[in-house]
Amino acid sequence: MPIAAALAYLPMILVAATAVAVMLGIAWRREHAVTVAVTVLGLGLALIAQAFAWRVIPVHTPLLDLDGLALLAGILILASTLACAILSHAYLESFHGAREEFYILLLCAATGGLVLAASSHLASLFIGLELLSMPLYGMLAYAFHEQRSLEAGIKYLILSAVASAFLLFGMALLYAQTGDLRLDVLMGSLSQDTGAWGLAGIGLMLVGLGFKLSVVPFHLWTPDVYEGGPGPATTFLATASKVAVFMLLLRLMLSMPVLQGEWLRGVLTGLALASMLVGNLLALTQSNLKRILGYSSVAHFGYLLIVLVVADGLAAETGGVYLITYVLSTLAAFGVVILISSTAGGEDAAGLHYYRGLFWRRPYLTAVLTVAMLSLAGIPATVGFIGKFYLIALGVEAQRWWLVGGIIVGSAIGLYYYLRVTITLFLAQPGMRRRDASDDWGTRAGGLFVLALAGW
């Protein structure tokens, strides 16, 4: 293997090796803190290796195509996995049962995400997607003595399997049409003659990937799974997993001219508008913070689909910037939820009533959550605004007025529930049931991490 390719593969190799190391370590001796330390170390090294990989890109191998976008996706995935690992430490401390296996699952899923985001072959695409999804079933059902966690895991398993079936069927049709599995060759021969099978194949693959992104109408699993899954697992699902799938789609759209036909743009525009509106509207009446974040992610990926519709000019930059801002805000929001939930066992403290008057007990955690909410709403002076600014700029430049209108209406509706969460934090009401982060949350790694996120 040439040295450049080896260097570009190094992050994946490191993450996979860490997974193996953690597994062997657990077989030898169970020690939560050590497991976390090894995981964090491995992910940190992989991040550093990713920085070295910047020098050798683009690297093209038969299965993977490591270009700038794939590397950016890699950095985002690794960083959010790192965040999940650190937060899991706080979360699992009070967990009754085996804690260490969670990190193996986390590392495997991260490897899958890295492969998926860089894939240039239908085989690597499918392997990456499954490697990303399979550990997630386990992670979501990790607190299996909680009914909701189990429900979330099984729901995700079944629906994900259906989506995979759609995806495989689509791949089979594409193969039938073109006789090739390499994406660039395949799309090249499609551009001469798309054919009915080719169209159907692309459509079916879109369904499969749209399920993972939870765009409307494939979003039905989102709120339940978000609500039921343990905090760190949901965080991973909301950040790393979605980033990987979206980056794959973005890379495909930018590099394959055949995907930029008007019909596909029309379909994507419809999906985008539906996601923005439905996601925001359904979030309005929720009273569970994790469900709200779930619907909010539906809406955010609706906004992000604009990047795929335009796929031109500023699009790559916009996609990257928006994903970064989305990941930062989502991590900060979930980080606070995890820290609040971490003291007692049982379900996560995600009901809004737990957060009532939080400001007067935990001013700094509240500040973080406030900033995260305002950032998701796209208010200036937060990172979220930069992302929204880019998206609107992109829409205006490409003169997609419907989508720009969708963003405006969606944001206006979204404000309602983001503000509702925010104001709840500041309302004092004596005699409320208290559930709180442990007193030394700030000295723990997770707490420091959440504060650092807000500093962005």
Next chain:
Amino acid sequence: MILVWLIVIPFLGGLLCWQMERLGDRPTRSIALVTMLIELLISLWLWARLDFQLPALDGTATQWALEYQVAWIQRFGISFHLALDGLSLVLIALTAFLGVLAVLCSWNEIVRRIGFFHLNLLWILAGVTGVFLAIDLFLFFFFWELMLVPMYFLIALWGHSGSKGQTRIGAATKFFIYTQASGLLMLVSILGLVFAHHASTGEYSFSYQVLLETTLSPTLSRWLMLGFFIAFAVKLPVVPLHGWLPDAHAQAPTAGSVDLAGILLKTAAYGMMRFALPLFPEASQAFAPIAMGLGLLGIYYGAVLACGQQNVKRFIAYTSIAHMGFVLIGIYSGSALALQGVVVLMLAHAFSAAGLFILSGQLYERCIPGSLEKWAVCGIGWAACPGSGCFLSPPRWAYRSQPTLSVSSWCCSAPFPRHPGWW
């Protein structure tokens, strides 16, 4: 540099208040008061020192009395560009003065979470000062949106929950959604303008001066102008878009109402005069009859609805709508005299509305809250008076509305040594 200080001082003062809360009430309030007094002194000092004559028309002089610029986001040609001229200075001095009043009038009214209250109050004032100073369109939008969040908290946390199921949080949310959504429309317009400029010259710029030169097709110009107009019309407010105002006023604490009526409404008029008219002169001229019609509608609508109000603050809110109708007509009438009158009327309205809100707040403190409903509203007939139709001699209608403002009639007769030279 002093322009930056004008924004930074209230901002820092707010942070200081927040942290000083642990020392007790009095230091917190004093810090807020001192901050606003410093701000006021700086603006008065600038007023005395600087030259606000109209620039010579030889094309060499800049129109600004004071300017500050550093590059910010070079990728899009955005710079941190502040500038001061007569119009901004008058409004900043007004902001500082009303800031002092707002701190004073909440001295006894606000007793809970004082530090956080003053943080929000001072940050609103910092944001508004930024709006009056920014002449980079991105920066302007940034400050425009920035002042919403503290205002939201002010209404939602310290407001009065009104009758008939109207909660302060509902009012605050309504305020926020109205202004934020229309703000996004303005952002779309700004970006449309920037990209039109990019298409013709090949470079990105958000600078006011540069964008003034942009050539636009009439259709595009009309749509972009509408984006700006709607954003400002919501904030002004112009009648079909006024829904948030009575609720926000009725539920806000006194200091919030003072800021809202005194300053926040003025940012909209300022925006129209500074941005909407000069950036799209032809489109605005074509739109003028509609805008003036809306203004006229607002005058009657506000006045008629004010008659039926049982709540003093709602009553003042509706009369504000009527007064802003006059401002709108003045802005779109296209005569220099009318624009001068608009400035005078804005100042007069700010002082008198602030005075009225403070009075009603004081009365509210002294009476049992329920009796507010029965408070006689007929004494102050300030809504009906300006309806006498002297539309084209604005200084006169500013004058006419003034004696009716029994509360603070002193304000408007303050001598105006120089006309602000801002066109």
